[in-house]
Amino acid sequence: MRDRPTGAVSFTKRFPDKPMARLLGPLLVSPALIIILLLFMLPLAASVIGAFEVEGAYGLGNFTKAYEFYTQDIVFTAVIVGLSALLTGLLAIAIGGYLTLGENPTAVAILRWLYRWPMFIPFIVVGQILRTFLAKSGLFNSTLIALGLIDPLTATSYLDWRGIVIAFVWKQTPFVALMVAGAMASLDRGTIEAARNLGASRLRILVEIIVPQVTTTLLVGLVLSFVTMMGVLSVPLMINAQAPTMITADIAFRLNTYRDYGVANALGLISLAISGVAAWFYLRVNMRQGR
Amino acid sequence: MSDDAYLNLRDLDAGYGRTRVLEGIDLSIGKGEFVALLGASGCGKTTLLRSIAGFALPSAGSIHVGNRDVTRLLPDKRGMAMVFQSYALWPHMTAARNIGYGLRLKGWRRDAIAARVAEMEALLGLEGLGARKPSELSGGQRQRVALGRALAVDPDILLLDEPLSNLDARIRLTVRHEIRALQQRLGITTIHVTHDREEAMVMADRIVILDKGHIAQLGTPQAIYTRPASAFVAAFMGAENVVHLNATCSGHRVDIAAGPLNRAASLLLDWPAPPSGRLEARFRSERLHLRRLDEVPQEDANAVELIGRVEAVVYPGGEWRHTVRIGDGSVLVDGTEALAPGTEVVVRVPTNGLFLFASPVDAPTGTTPSATDARSPVRERLTA
Numbered sequence: 031m032r033d034r035p036t037g038a039v040s041f042t043k044r045f046p047d048k049p050m051a052r053l054l055g056p057l058l059v060s061p062a063l064i065i066i067l068l069l070f071m072l073p074l075a076a077s078v079i080g081a082f083e084v085e086g087a088y089g090l091g092n093f094t095k096a097y098e099f100y101t102q103d104i105v106f107t108a109v110i111v112g113l114s115a116l117l118t119g120l121l122a123i124a125i126g127g128y129l130t131l132g133e134n135p136t137a138v139a140i141l142r143w144l145y146r147w148p149m150f151i152p153f154i155v156v157g158q159i160l161r162t163f164l165a166k167s168g169l170f171n172s173t174l175i176a177l178g179l180i181d182p183l184t185a186t187s188y189l190d191w192r193g194i195v196i197a198f199v200w201k202q203t204p205f206v207a208l209m210v211a212g213a214m215a216s217l218d219r220g221t222i223e224a225a226r227n228l229g230a231s232r233l234r235i236l237v238e239i240i241v242p243q244v245t246t247t248l249l250v251g252l253v254l255s256f257v258t259m260m261g262v263l264s265v266p267l268m269i270n271a272q273a274p275t276m277i278t279a280d281i282a283f284r285l286n287t288y289r290d291y292g293v294a295n296a297l298g299l300i301s302l303a304i305s306g307v308a309a310w311f312y313l314r315v316n317m318r319q320g321r
Numbered sequence: 322m323s324d325d326a327y328l329n330l331r332d333l334d335a336g337y338g339r340t341r342v343l344e345g346i347d348l349s350i351g352k353g354e355f356v357a358l359l360g361a362s363g364c365g366k367t368t369l370l371r372s373i374a375g376f377a378l379p380s381a382g383s384i385h386v387g388n389r390d391v392t393r394l395l396p397d398k399r400g401m402a403m404v405f406q407s408y409a410l411w412p413h414m415t416a417a418r419n420i421g422y423g424l425r426l427k428g429w430r431r432d433a434i435a436a437r438v439a440e441m442e443a444l445l446g447l448e449g450l451g452a453r454k455p456s457e458l459s460g461g462q463r464q465r466v467a468l469g470r471a472l473a474v475d476p477d478i479l480l481l482d483e484p485l486s487n488l489d490a491r492i493r494l495t496v497r498h499e500i501r502a503l504q505q506r507l508g509i510t511t512i513h514v515t516h517d518r519e520e521a522m523v524m525a526d527r528i529v530i531l532d533k534g535h536i537a538q539l540g541t542p543q544a545i546y547t548r549p550a551s552a553f554v555a556a557f558m559g560a561e562n563v564v565h566l567n568a569t570c571s572g573h574r575v576d577i578a579a580g581p582l583n584r585a586a587s588l589l590l591d592w593p594a595p596p597s598g599r600l601e602a603r604f605r606s607e608r609l610h611l612r613r614l615d616e617v618p619q620e621d622a623n624a625v626e627l628i629g630r631v632e633a634v635v636y637p638g639g640e641w642r643h644t645v646r647i648g649d650g651s652v653l654v655d656g657t658e659a660l661a662p663g664t665e666v667v668v669r670v671p672t673n674g675l676f677l678f679a680s681p682v683d684a685p686t687g688t689t690p691s692a693t694d695a696r697s698p699v700r701e702r703l704t705a
Binding site: 220 | 374376395396397401402403405406407408409410411412413422423426427470474
C-alpha cells in the first residue's frame with residue numbers, strides 16, 4: 031500500500047470523533063449566512079408580514095386598499111415594464127445582430143464603441159436628460175419641427191408613459207445587447223456560414239439561425255432588466271409622477287406622505303409578484319430548452 | 322483552360338489582411354471528379370476551399386464554373402454546397418429541418434420539401450432520425466445530416482472541409498468509403514480538404530498537395546505516391562527517412578560514390594535523374610531489405626546500401642520496425658525478422674522505393690541521415 035499524503039486528508043477524517051471538526055463547516059459559512067438573514071431575509075419577511083397587518087390585526091385590508099386606489103397604476107406598471115422589456119429585447123437583437131453579421135467593419139466598430147455608453151449613466155440622470163429632451167419645447171420636438179416632420183402647433187410633450195418607456199429602453203438596451211452580442215459572438219460561425227451558403231438573407235439568418243441559439247441569454251437579460259425596471263423610482267418621478275404612474279412612485283408616496291407602511295408593503299408584494307411571473311416564465315423556457 | 326474542366330481556378334491569390342495565404346493557384350477540376358486538397362495545418366487548403374465557396378474573397382485571379390465567372394459572386398449563387406468541419410448543424414432544428422432548410426429558402430412547397438428530405442434520409446441511412454435534434458445524434462449521424470443538408474439543394478459542386486476529422490478512427494474508415502461511394506453514385510464534382518494522407522488517397526481521383534500557399538504537386542494518388550515531385554511531397558507521402566549522398570548523374574543513370582556510411586552503387590532510374598552533386602535520398606520504412614553486415618549481399622545491384630546499427634526494435638503489427646542509426650541520424654526500417662539492438666546491419670533501398678532530389682544548399686556534408694531530426698522542416702510542419 032502506498033503512503034497516504036498527510037496534508038490532503040480532510041479534517042473530519044483526521045479527527046472523526048472531535049465535534050469541533052464537524053462544526054467547522056457551518057461555522058465558516060455562518061458570517062455570510064447571518065448577514066443574509068439579518069439584512070435581507072428578515073426585512074423581507076417583515077415587509078411581507080407587514081403587508082397583511084391592519085391596525086394590530088392580520089387581514090387583507092392593505093390589499094383591498096391598494097386594489098381600490100392603485101389598480102390602474104399596477105396595470106400601467108406591468109404594461110410599461112413589459113413593453114420596455116420587449117422593445118429592449120428587439121433593439122438588443124438588432125444591435126447584436128449587426129455586430130455579428132455587419133459587413134462594414136467601420137460601422138461595426140463605431141456601433142461596438144457607442145452602444146454601451148448608457149449603461150454607465152444612472153437612472154436619475156437618464157430621467158433628467160430625457161426630461162429636457164422630450165419636453166414640449168425640447169430638443170426632440172425642435173428636431174422634428176426643423177426637419178419639417180411635425181407642425182410646431184401640434185408638438186406635444188412626451189413626458190408621459192412614452193417618456194418612461196423611452197428612458198427604460200434607452201438605459202437597459204446596452205446591458206441586454208452586451209449579453210446577447212457576447213452569446214452571438216461565441217456561436218459556431220459555421221452555423222451562420224452554412225445558412226449563407228444555402229442562400230439565407232442576413233435577416234433570415236438573424237431570425238432563424240442566430241436568435242434561436244441565444245434565446246436563453248436573451249431571456250436572462252430581459253428578466254434581469256424587467257426586475258430592475260420594476261424597482262426604478264427616479265424615472266417615473268422625473269418624467270411622469272401624475273396618475274397613472276408606476277407602483278414605485280405610489281410606494282414612495284404612501285410612505286413619505288402618509289407613513290402608511292401597510293399599503294406600501296402590499297404594493298411592494300404586488301410588484302414582487304409581477305417580477306415573480308417574469309422569473310417563472312424564464313425558468314419555464316429554460317427547463318424546456320434543457321430537455 | 323482545358324475543355325473538359327468544369328471548375329477552373331486561374332492565378333488565384335488570397336489572404337487575410339496583409340498575410341498572403343495562397344499565391345498563384347492554378348487548378349482545373351473536371352465534372353464529376355473527386356479532388357482532395359491535402360496539406361499540413363496552415364498550408365492554405367481551407368482558405369482555398371473557402372475562396373471557392375465564396376466565404377473568402379480572392380485578392381487576385383479568377384474562379385470559373387463552366388463558363389460562368391463566380392469569382393465575386395455570393396456563396397449561394399455559385400451552385401456549391403459546403404459541409405463544415407464542425408458540421409455546423411443548427412442545434413435548435415431537427416435533423417429533417419436541417420436537411421430541408423436550403424429548400425425552404427428556395428421557397429419549395431412543404432410537401433415537396435418533406436419528399437426531398439425523406440429521399441435524403443433514405444440515401445444517407447438516416448431513416449427514423451428526422452425528428453431528432455443534432456444533440457441526440459451520434460457523430461457519424463450528424464456528419465450524414467450535414468451531408469444531407471448540402472446535397473438536398475442538389476449543388477453542382479460539393480465542398481467538404483475536413484468532414485471526417487471529428488469522427489473517431491474506426492467510424493472514419495467506413496465513412497470514407499460511404500462518402501466516396503455516394504459521390505460516385507451521384508456523380509457530383511467534389512472537393513475535399515484533409516490533412517490525412519491515407520484519407521485523400523482512398524477517396525480522391527486526384528490529389529492536390531499544398532505547401533505554404535502553393536500547389537506542390539497535383540496528380541492521381543498513385544502518381545503522387547510513387548513519383549513525388551519534391552522532397553516536401555515525398556516526406557508528406559510518408560518517405561520520411563532521409564540520407565544525403567554524393568552522386569554523378571546523367572540521363573536516367575545515377576552513380577553513387579562510396580561513403581563512410583554507404584556502399585558505391587550504380588542505379589538505373591525509370592525517371593530522369595536529378596543533377597549531379599549532393600542528393601537528398603528519401604525512402605519509406607516499408608519494402609526495404611535489412612540484413613546483418615556479415616551476411617552475403619544480393620546480386621541485384623539496382624539499390625543503395627546503407628551501413629548502420631540497430632538502436633531499437635518495436636512491433637507495431639505486421640513487420641518489426643527497427644530504428645537504425647546511420648552516422649549522426651537514424652532511419653526507420655521494417656523487417657520480417659527482429660534484429661537485436663546493437664546488430665551491425667545493411668539497409669538496402671531498391672530504386673523503385675528511392676526518391677532522389679537535389680540537396681538544399683544548406684544540407685550537411687557527408688552521408689548524414691536526418692529522418693529523425695526534430696528540426697526537419699517537414700516534420701515541424703506536420704506536427705504543428
